[in-house]
Amino acid sequence: MLAVSGALHVVAGGALALAPASFDRMPLAGAHIVEVKMVTLAPTRPREAAPAPRPAPPPPPPKEERVVIPERVRAIEPEPPKPKPPRQQPAPEPEPEIDYGDALEALRDELGEPDPAAEPEPDDDAVAPVAGSATGRTVAPEVARWVSRVKRRVRGAWVLAPGFHTQTLQTDVEVFLGRDGEVKGVEILRRSGNPWYDQSVERALYRASPLPPPPEPGSWPFSFSPEDAR
Amino acid sequence: MIPRRALLAIGSLLAAVAVAAPASGQGRPTIDIRGARGEGYHAAVQRFLPDPGADRAAAELQLALREGLEFSSLFTIVDEKAFLEPVRSPALDRVRTPRCANWSQIGADVLVQGQVFTTADGIRVEFRLWDASSCRALIRGKRFTGRAQHAGRLGRVIADEIVAAVTGTPGVSDTEIAFVSDRTGDKEIWVMDASGGHQRAATRNRSISNFPDWSPSGDAVVYTSYRYRNRPWLFVVSRGTRSPGRILRGLPKDHRMYRGVWDRTGERLALVMSVDAAADIYLVHPDGSGLRNLTRNRAIDVSPS
Numbered sequence: 001m002l003a004v005s006g007a008l009h010v011v012a013g014g015a016l017a018l019a020p021a022s023f024d025r026m027p028l029a030g031a032h033i034v035e036v037k038m039v040t041l042a043p044t045r046p047r048e049a050a051p052a053p054r055p056a057p058p059p060p061p062p063k064e065e066r067v068v069i070p071e072r073v074r075a076i077e078p079e080p081p082k083p084k085p086p087r088q089q090p091a092p093e094p095e096p097e098i099d100y101g102d103a104l105e106a107l108r109d110e111l112g113e114p115d116p117a118a119e120p121e122p123d124d125d126a127v128a129p130v131a132g133s134a135t136g137r138t139v140a141p142e143v144a145r146w147v148s149r150v151k152r153r154v155r156g157a158w159v160l161a162p163g164f165h166t167q168t169l170q171t172d173v174e175v176f177l178g179r180d181g182e183v184k185g186v187e188i189l190r191r192s193g194n195p196w197y198d199q200s201v202e203r204a205l206y207r208a209s210p211l212p213p214p215p216e217p218g219s220w221p222f223s224f225s226p227e228d229a230r
Numbered sequence: 231m232i233p234r235r236a237l238l239a240i241g242s243l244l245a246a247v248a249v250a251a252p253a254s255g256q257g258r259p260t261i262d263i264r265g266a267r268g269e270g271y272h273a274a275v276q277r278f279l280p281d282p283g284a285d286r287a288a289a290e291l292q293l294a295l296r297e298g299l300e301f302s303s304l305f306t307i308v309d310e311k312a313f314l315e316p317v318r319s320p321a322l323d324r325v326r327t328p329r330c331a332n333w334s335q336i337g338a339d340v341l342v343q344g345q346v347f348t349t350a351d352g353i354r355v356e357f358r359l360w361d362a363s364s365c366r367a368l369i370r371g372k373r374f375t376g377r378a379q380h381a382g383r384l385g386r387v388i389a390d391e392i393v394a395a396v397t398g399t400p401g402v403s404d405t406e407i408a409f410v411s412d413r414t415g416d417k418e419i420w421v422m423d424a425s426g427g428h429q430r431a432a433t434r435n436r437s438i439s440n441f442p443d444w445s446p447s448g449d450a451v452v453y454t455s456y457r458y459r460n461r462p463w464l465f466v467v468s469r470g471t472r473s474p475g476r477i478l479r480g481l482p483k484d485h486r487m488y489r490g491v492w493d494r495t496g497e498r499l500a501l502v503m504s505v506d507a508a509a510d511i512y513l514v515h516p517d518g519s520g521l522r523n524l525t526r527n528r529a530i531d532v533s534p535s
Contacts, residue, residue, distance in 0.1 A: 139259055147261055158266035161304060161397035172260075196398035199361075203339065204268065206363035221260040 142215055149212045154222070158204035164197055164226050171201045171224045179217045183209035189221070197226075271396065273305040274338035274362070276319035278355065281348045287381035288346040291355065294382040295342070298389025298403035301425060304396065305340075312336045319343040322356050322371065330365035338362045342392065352377040355384050359392055368395045408432065408442035408451050419453050419467075432467060441489045446496040450516070452477075454489055464490045464501060466516050477501075478518045491534055500524065500534035 139147075172190035175183060186202050201224045214220065275296055280288035299305040310317050314332040322345050333341050344357035352375060359369035372391060376384050386404040393401030405424045410417050414431070417438045422429040433439050437457035444451055450468040457463075464477040464487045477499070478487065488509065490501040499516060502509050511524040511534050525531040 143259070147259065150261055151263060154261075154263050155265060155267045157268050158263065159268035159271055159304070160266035161399065163397070163399055194398065196396065199396075200266075203271075203361065203363060204263075204266070207268070207339065220258055222263060223260050224263045226266065227264050 140215075146212055146215055150208075150214075153211060154204055154208045157207035158200065158224070160197075160200055160226060164194075164200075167194075167197075167226060169194055169197050169226055171198050173201060173205070173222050173224070174219045175205055175222055176219050177211060177214045177217055179213060181210035181213045183211065187219075270303065271305050271339040272308050272337050273299050273340050273342060273392070274308040274313065274333055274336070275299070275342040276313075276315075276344075277317055278344035278346050278357070279319045279321055280346045284346045284348050284353055284378070287353050287378045290381040291346065291385040291388075294385025295389050296385075297425070298386040298401065299392060301403045302389065302393045302401045304393060304401075308336060308338050319345065321345060322358060327365060328360055330360065330362050333360075333362040340368065340392070340396070342388075344388070346381075348378075349375065353381060353384070355388065357388055359395055406444075406448070408444055408453075410440055410442065419451065421451075443491045445492045445516075446494055450496075452490040452492065452499055452516075454487065459483075462486055462488050464499070475516075477516065478514065478521065480518075488532070489534075502532050502534065 169192040170190070171188065171192045174187045174189055176185040176187075178184050183205050186205050188198055188202075191198050201222075204224075205222070275292070277292055278288045296307050300307060314336060315329060320326060320343065322343065328341055328343070330341075339362055341360040341362050342357060343360070344355060347354040347356070354373055354375045356371060356373045357369070358367060358371055360366070361368050369391065372388075374384050374387055383404065389403050390401035393399070402424050406421050407424060408419060408421050411420045411431075412418075414434075416436050417440060418431050418435060419433045419439050419442045420429055421432045432442075432451065433453070433455070435455055435457040437455055437460075439453055439455040439457070442451045442453040448469075450466050452464060452466050454462050455465050458476060461483070466475045466477060468475075477490070478485075481487075484505065486504045486509075488502040488504070490499045492499055493513075497515065498513050498520075501512050501514060503512050504510070508528050509530050509532055510526055511531050512521055513524050514521045524534075
């Protein structure tokens, strides 16, 4: 047994020893031997080492670079004096808009269903003290319901550029409402410090006009902030 | 008798109605509006009145202006078919308040009017922007001049001005984006319009070019390229020039510059450079003068911005 095993090992060893030689014999088409010598380069002096008046370091031919950025169009003439913004004029003939929120609410009113999106409203005429209010005043339910509808409508009409959403801004205004809810005028009581923000507030009120008819015509205070209460 | 719990519930419900201290003397609750939900403004753009011979430029400008406004995502354009007023803008030679009610009625928030004049070497464009609801001029008159073939560009410039008049921040339709592309087989710096159009190569180095950064004025780009001795080096390419400037030519060869960015003034660059193994942040003027360390430590400091 041992003899058989030994003979097999000898045969296998011989085959392995011969195999590389057979691979070497395979012809390499078009091959040639390149001899490489590793040498150490003498340290070259940096050609661009000399500073200021441009030492001209051309050796490796710098490739020509072409720049294809076209020239810009420029504003040539300055803007004539800009009109200083506000001094609000009453809006000329605001037209009614379709407000699906209002339409839905009207339907809910008709069916006696509560509005899931609306702020909580009292369901009777009771006038209770308002917790947390600085004045402890109360609001009648019909006013609260109107306020809720007005909020929804004005928010839907208010457009803010993305940059404003993260800022702390507040604009307080007094809005003059007609009996039918038409926005007759807007007076800014407290400016935010950003005129474009203040303008967006005014624009929102006129865009939202006419608001739902108020409980009483006249002036109503509004306060606008970018913070989203959702 | 109403249970105490019910009374408390009513009280807290009322508190949620957002009643604050009265701002007016009439004792009415302040209506708190928190968060805007409007999706955008509607802009009515009357066709700019062209001088004889400027029809084509005016049409090109008009198209670019409308596209520029819509690109801002702030405006949608009111269809001309809805106009109650003429499609074509009136002459702006005298201040004339438009019939704002007719624009509000079709849902327009702003109205753009303009005129295109021919000049000796191109065109001059004047325009006016109205707030339709208040009937107030947001831009009473602004003029731009340029070559007739740049009418589209003028249209985008005007669109960006209109965005600025409404938001306080100019629009970006006339801006450009610098980027790296290997579509030619090598990484090169390319430039395109903000909308993705008009793509063109800014470098043809046939090497590796990377990390482009616009100067604040938009007149130059700094980038890193290996085109010089296969080492990373900073180059500044300026608008209208054909050969880019290599920054800091005189540095020893063991220095490596990896990336540069402009500061806000455009007067200096912050760059990442390694002298030994560790990279540090340096400041330098675009002409290579005034080089100084901003950081100096053994750690690797990168990515200034």
